[in-house]
Amino acid sequence: FHDPTAAGMLLSAALVALLLSHAAAWTTEELALYDLVEEVGMNFYEFMEISETATDSEIRRAYRTKSVQLHPDKNDAPNADILFRNLVGISEVLRDPSLRALYHNILRNGLPTWKDGVYYVRVSQKLTGTQTFVLLFSLACIFQYLYMWAAYAEQRYYNVARSKKKDKKPDTGADPASSIPKPSLLSLFPIAFVRALPALLLALAAAARAAITPPPPAPEQPLRPSRPAEPVDTTPKTPFDYGSISLPAGPAGADVALDEASDAPDAPAPVIEEIPRQIETGPWDAAEYSRLAQLVKRYPGGLPERWKRIAEEMNRGEKDVVRQAQLLKQGIGQQKPRVSIQQPTSAPAPTPAPAAAPDAIAVNRFTREQQIALESALRKHKNPTSDRWDLIAAEVPGKTKQECIARVRDLVNRSRASTAASAQDQS
Numbered sequence: 001f002h003d004p005t006a007a008g009m010l011l012s013a014a015l016v017a018l019l020l021s022h023a024a025a026w027t028t029e030e031l032a033l034y035d036l037v038e039e040v041g042m043n044f045y046e047f048m049e050i051s052e053t054a055t056d057s058e059i060r061r062a063y064r065t066k067s068v069q070l071h072p073d074k075n076d077a078p079n080a081d082i083l084f085r086n087l088v089g090i091s092e093v094l095r096d097p098s099l100r101a102l103y104h105n106i107l108r109n110g111l112p113t114w115k116d117g118v119y120y121v122r123v124s125q126k127l128t129g130t131q132t133f134v135l136l137f138s139l140a141c142i143f144q145y146l147y148m149w150a151a152y153a154e155q156r157y158y159n160v161a162r163s164k165k166k167d168k169k170p171d172t173g174a175d176p177a178s179s180i181p182k183p184s185l186l187s188l189f190p191i192a193f194v195r196a197l198p199a200l201l202l203a204l205a206a207a208a209r210a211a212i213t214p215p216p217p218a219p220e221q222p223l224r225p226s227r228p229a230e231p232v233d234t235t236p237k238t239p240f241d242y243g244s245i246s247l248p249a250g251p252a253g254a255d256v257a258l259d260e261a262s263d264a265p266d267a268p269a270p271v272i273e274e275i276p277r278q279i280e281t282g283p284w285d286a287a288e289y290s291r292l293a294q295l296v297k298r299y300p301g302g303l304p305e306r307w308k309r310i311a312e313e314m315n316r317g318e319k320d321v322v323r324q325a326q327l328l329k330q331g332i333g334q335q336k337p338r339v340s341i342q343q344p345t346s347a348p349a350p351t352p353a354p355a356a357a358p359d360a361i362a363v364n365r366f367t368r369e370q371q372i373a374l375e376s377a378l379r380k381h382k383n384p385t386s387d388r389w390d391l392i393a394a395e396v397p398g399k400t401k402q403e404c405i406a407r408v409r410d411l412v413n414r415s416r417a418s419t420a421a422s423a424q425d426q427s
Helices: 004-023 028-040 044-048 056-070 080-095 097-109 117-126 129-166 189-212 286-298 306-314 318-330 368-380 388-395 401-426
Strands: none
Touching: 028 044, 028 080, 028 097, 028 117, 044 056, 044 080, 056 080, 080 097, 129 189, 286 306, 286 318, 286 401, 306 318, 368 388, 368 401, 388 401
């Protein structure tokens, strides 16, 4: 226990519990017999004027004789009622064999003394509530004081033992236990409570005063000066006309190759869906070799699907890109910028489809509403079905299928050009 007061109260409670447990060892009749012997103050047989070997009939006869003499109605003595009550108790004890045997034991050994537990039980039964509280409180103070001295002795012993083990320097004469304060009577709970009572009363008074007194009104905050209203621009805003950008027309009736816009973080990319691309198979020019060198640096060796990504960027076949990269590494690409390895030697080159006339598709002008409708339709129809572009064109008001395809292809080409320009600037 770290609190001496709590330890003292606990020891007092333990003592009372011990006394009560001992009290259960004696019956009520035994305790009443002890009180009767102490109150009468003389031998029961002498009081009844009979011998110790008297029979039960002799005890009854003596009781009737004494009751006539000591009855309060016939006896004018001031203590007649006490004498008559003692007579009744003595008669009951002597006529009960067990109580009579216990009384004979008292005659031989006397009443219990302070060495016997029943003595303290009888004392505790005679105490009032106030007396019991004072007794327990006094015992708690005594136990608290003894506990403080025991804790002081223990701390002093450990400090001395620790100093002997750790102190290897010459002895300076200082007592290692001098820093431990000795127990004082001022530390006892009653004295400490009395000393702290004024401060406690002042704190309670302050708390009551604070609870009764209304809080002061909060100071008014000064109003901030209002900012002058900014002039509102009433000039009508002209929406950006997406249709002002003329788009080149693609081949009439042909599918348009779509690709992801760009992987650069600053490149504008429309929300479109990838469709199968048309792989270029023509000869390589100097610009494509330069572009290939940049992409080889961007996608270093060991990167998953390296040549597939480069082929998608170049819009060429993967095998063709690998072959041209090997030629470029050997220095052939710079000397022969027009190398072509895809043209068969035994068959003529395929004739490209004739380009549509400039006026085959009307000027592809998209308004803001049409552009938003086109992007929404691309997100909605993602699956590459045969009627996909028909469904997309049906949701873009005023535009045909070929105009929608041409618009998407133009946006993809712009994204690629922006990506190439950013990569060339970085290299």
